[in-house]
Amino acid sequence: MVETKLMKGNEALAEAAIRSGLQAYFGYPITPQSEVIEYLAREEPKYNYVLLQAESEVAAVNMLYGSGGAGGRVMTTTSSPGFSLMQEGISYIACAEIPCVFANIVRGGPGLGTIQPSQSDYNQATKGGGHGDYNIIVLVPNSVQEMVDHCRLAFELADKYRTPAMLLSDGAIGQMMEKVNLPEPIEYKPNKPWATTGKTPDRERNILTSLYIKSETMEEKNKILQEKYKQIIANEIRFDEYKTDDAEIIITSFGLTSRIAKKTVDIGREEGMKLGLFRPITVWPFPTKALAEIASRPQVKFFISVEMNAGQMVEDVKLAVCGQKSVHFYGRMGGIVPTPDEILDVIKEKEAGRD
Amino acid sequence: MKEGYELIYKRPESLLQTRMHYCPGCFHSTTHKILMEVVDELGIKEKTVGVCPVGCSVFAYDYLDVDMQEAAHGRAAAVATGIKRILPDRVVFSYQGDGDLAAIGTAETLHACNRGENFTFIFINNGIYGMTGGQMAPTTLEGQKTSTSPYGRDPEKVGLPLKMCEIVSQFKRVAFVQRVSFNTPANARKAKKAIKTAFEIQMKKLGTTFIEVASNCPSQWKCTPEESLDWLTNHVFPYYPLGVFKEPPKTKE
Numbered sequence: 001m002v003e004t005k006l007m008k009g010n011e012a013l014a015e016a017a018i019r020s021g022l023q024a025y026f027g028y029p030i031t032p033q034s035e036v037i038e039y040l041a042r043e044e045p046k047y048n049y050v051l052l053q054a055e056s057e058v059a060a061v062n063m064l065y066g067s068g069g070a071g072g073r074v075m076t077t078t079s080s081p082g083f084s085l086m087q088e089g090i091s092y093i094a095c096a097e098i099p100c101v102f103a104n105i106v107r108g109g110p111g112l113g114t115i116q117p118s119q120s121d122y123n124q125a126t127k128g129g130g131h132g133d134y135n136i137i138v139l140v141p142n143s144v145q146e147m148v149d150h151c152r153l154a155f156e157l158a159d160k161y162r163t164p165a166m167l168l169s170d171g172a173i174g175q176m177m178e179k180v181n182l183p184e185p186i187e188y189k190p191n192k193p194w195a196t197t198g199k200t201p202d203r204e205r206n207i208l209t210s211l212y213i214k215s216e217t218m219e220e221k222n223k224i225l226q227e228k229y230k231q232i233i234a235n236e237i238r239f240d241e242y243k244t245d246d247a248e249i250i251i252t253s254f255g256l257t258s259r260i261a262k263k264t265v266d267i268g269r270e271e272g273m274k275l276g277l278f279r280p281i282t283v284w285p286f287p288t289k290a291l292a293e294i295a296s297r298p299q300v301k302f303f304i305s306v307e308m309n310a311g312q313m314v315e316d317v318k319l320a321v322c323g324q325k326s327v328h329f330y331g332r333m334g335g336i337v338p339t340p341d342e343i344l345d346v347i348k349e350k351e352a353g354r355d
Numbered sequence: 356m357k358e359g360y361e362l363i364y365k366r367p368e369s370l371l372q373t374r375m376h377y378c379p380g381c382f383h384s385t386t387h388k389i390l391m392e393v394v395d396e397l398g399i400k401e402k403t404v405g406v407c408p409v410g411c412s413v414f415a416y417d418y419l420d421v422d423m424q425e426a427a428h429g430r431a432a433a434v435a436t437g438i439k440r441i442l443p444d445r446v447v448f449s450y451q452g453d454g455d456l457a458a459i460g461t462a463e464t465l466h467a468c469n470r471g472e473n474f475t476f477i478f479i480n481n482g483i484y485g486m487t488g489g490q491m492a493p494t495t496l497e498g499q500k501t502s503t504s505p506y507g508r509d510p511e512k513v514g515l516p517l518k519m520c521e522i523v524s525q526f527k528r529v530a531f532v533q534r535v536s537f538n539t540p541a542n543a544r545k546a547k548k549a550i551k552t553a554f555e556i557q558m559k560k561l562g563t564t565f566i567e568v569a570s571n572c573p574s575q576w577k578c579t580p581e582e583s584l585d586w587l588t589n590h591v592f593p594y595y596p597l598g599v600f601k602e603p604p605k606t607k608e
Binding site: 023024026050052054055056058059060062063064065066067068069070071072074088089092096196197198199200201205206207208209210211 | 400401402403404406413414416420421422423424425426427430433434435436437438440441442445462463466
């Protein structure tokens with residue numbers, strides 16, 4: 001039975017992880033996401049998951065490697081500086097093909113930055129983040145409900161493709177409270193014959209490694225990974241559209257800003273402007289084809305990407321639109337959240353400047 | 356078996372029949388063999404999971420017929436923690452060199468020991484970076500020449516070599532600490548007994564177990580295997596004495 005509650009985004013994420021069969025969580029406190037580990041610590045006596053506060057994000061990600069490699073359903077959560085520290089480990093996890101779930105509750109950067117919400121880790125999340133040729137699945141929730149839904153989905157996709165999957169959220173969604181429908185808990189029964197659980201006589205030993213010292217085998221490994229990424233691109237792209245059918249101006253936006261942009265669409269339409277919103281739900285894989293199709297529509301005049309950064313997703317939008325129409329950008333930085341009217345004013349400026 | 360003969364020695368079953376990449380005279384191969392002898396004698400092959408490091412023993416999983424994970428440089432203790440926490444009834448070991456355990460991974464090492472993580476460290480201390488070509492290690496002796504301390508290690512500049520057994524034996528939740536070597540058959544026997552004891556203590560869930568091998572590196576010490584044994588006796592053991600640093604209180608049988 002679905003249970004409805006009023007919950008904070010971070011706590012809803014923690015509860016969703018438990019209900020998705022979480023077996024181990026390793027993490028290091030960092031604002032604005034420490035409620036995740038606090039919630040799991042409070043709930044721990046009721047369940048039998050492993051919970052460990054690591055000495056650093058570096059240790060946490062490697063504990064995740066070990067635990068996920070031993071067959072567990074495992075998760076860590078962090079915020080921007082902590083996610084930077086985890087990148088080396090994620091590169092190893094991607095190559096060793098260990099299912100792990102991450103959540104980055106993004107705060108403004110660079111550096112120690114601010115604890116206010118931001119979307120400035122888009123590039124880090126979608127372009128690999130660590131060294132080497134790899135991608136991880138990146139889901140972007142824009143509500144507390146989606147923190148829950150995407151958590152379950154991330155675990156499933158991580159297992160399905162033996163790959164890291166993450167939630168790219170932000171400090172506002174992590175901290176805000178909303179109504180949320182919590183799904184029925186599942187009993188997780190892992191089927192991971194590759195896991196290092198001890199070599200039984202019926203099988204060869206299981207080795208989890210990212211070391212392929214010979215160039216030929218390293219290239220072969222890369223080809224296997226790239227083939228997997230093609231499968232993910234073919235099957236797992238998710239996006240949402242709002243009033244795009246007859247739209248002349250398309251706002252592209254993800255996560256928190258997509259909710260604000262939705263309001264902009266409504267206000268603009270009241271004034272007679274034909275606005276529409278395109279929201280990628282997966283930002284890797286990116287919904288390139290869907291955007292390209294929209295760009296090809298004759299009535300579409302231009303795109304504007306609205307983000308809480310200096311212009312990161314706009315590059316992927318431009319690649320998708322591929323010169324068919326012009327692509328503008330509007331962003332706020334440092335933890336400042338734009339208002340619907342502010343976005344509308346910018347769109348009006350672009351519209352006026354176009355002719 | 357030929358009639359009239361008795362089998363008194365053989366290759367451990369859990370040591371794979373592969374040519375090793377280790378240099379002649381290096382203790383890595385001996386340590387691998389002894390480790391697998393212990394696994395065989397305790398009958399724990401099916402429940403053993405190892406973690407290998409970055410360093411000369413990065414390929415250890417090519418030789419040991421047990422499940423293994425290859426860790427990022429310095430992170431073996433965190434990886435072993437992850438494995439042992441989710442599979443508490445397995446026997447877990449990390450196999451790490453001095454750069455891995457005592458330089459880049461010091462934080463993970465100390466915190467795992469402080470938590471009393473119930474796995475066994477096999478720490479190979481040869482006082483030099485073998486794989487990368489003979490650079491200074493955190494355990495390079497004072498005055499010892501390496502490619503990054505060509506005039507000898509200068510403590511004024513880089514401090515003194517770290518004594519890991521002495522450090523980790525301070526932690527209350529560390530159960531067993533011993534420094535061993537393979538320079539003589541007698542010491543090899545003691546080393547084997549130490550590894551066996553460590554695994555037995557781990558199986559009793561008494562806390563962290565830590566075996567340091569005062570090891571050698573003829574290739575990067577620029578000497579013959581025989582000379583490396585002399586260096587151990589004359590220079591290494593005076594600074595890094597062999598012996599038990601910590602053990603669980605004896606219980607009456």
